[in-house]
Amino acid sequence: MPEYYDLDVRFWEAGLESYASSLGFKSICSFSPQGNGIEIKTREEDVRFKKDGKIILVSSDNPETLKKACKRDADMLLFPRFVPDVGLVRAAAENRKPFEIPLSLLLERRGAERAFLISRMRVFLRLCNKYGADFIIASGASGRLSMKSPGELTAVGEALGLSHDQAVKSISMVPEYILKR
Template sequence: MAFYDLHVHTTLSIGESTPEETIDFATKLGLNGIGMVRYYDGTRLPKKDLETADASMDIVNAVMLKPKNPEELNILATKVRNSAEVLMVHGGDYDVNRAACENQLVDILCHPELGRKDSGLDHICAKAAAENSVAIEVNFREVLESYKKQRVHIIAAMKKNVMLCKNYNASVVIASGAVTKWNMRSPRDMAGLGNILGMDLGKAIDSVSAVPEGIAKQNREKLEGKRWEGVTIVDE
């Protein structure tokens, strides 16, 4: 079983640790793959390949969109989709959250509850996320860097979103959201958070293994021309 953390920031984006430092620490934590996130604002397309010296770690080219509104989200997603192995949306605004859930080009909606008094999702979003294969992220750093009443509120919002995903069969991805290597957590810690939030242990483990690995694998096949909607080319 391979374990993935698809939301990690390095000096390639807003992070403090270099890619090399991040990879080294991820290996020590027992991770097999990490998504190195870079932002796309509509100007310069990120490189498709991330060159690293460590071949033992699966480095996923993850692109984050931070749109101001649903219209901008749709434009940015269309432009960058073929340059990203994983396409993520910076959540928090309800309209953006919903638009991300309704967009088949999006892979992961990150921290939908960020900065909100509610959870950022409702049954409409959860149903759309399931129909469009958009995973909902549980962001470990939100819990890690919050305190007292704020932490209680965040955990309650995450629990609600996990329950919505369970009720409507939407996928959940648990990720560190790390901006330094010290924010990163082991697969066991991340799955443990999922279990605390109400996920069955098996589903919690899937959220740091089968689900993120499957997202990266399917998109790589699409980028290589081996997969279309409902069709996969199998090598002889």
């Protein structure tokens, strides 16, 4: 039985780790001031940061910025537009930098906007599979009630076109690799 990880929780509160454990997670990464992760949102082309023992997520709409982050100490990449950029996906695959696929982006949208995002995510994940880039499905939870169980994250991965094994790998083996770096 694999061990599951949610590498994108956007809040921190007392008892959060035990709650995550009750959902079925071995560990989580919180991108809040008290958490163990740092998110760098940037539009600039120069990506500079210090790791300081935390997990680094670089988020940008600019593929060139993310390509540069691939060559630095970034642990994960978030490309919220999910535009199929072959150069970016190849750079991520070569440098073993996984893309984050946050469920919260889907839950924040409604109607046609959600449908278009699902379509772009599916195409982007197909491109990742084609070029061997890793990805992580995460909740992106901003509160306790928006945290999802490993089964729910796996089901969303399957709805996005992944096989069951690929979806499980994206919440177990790939996050474990990031945490052990």
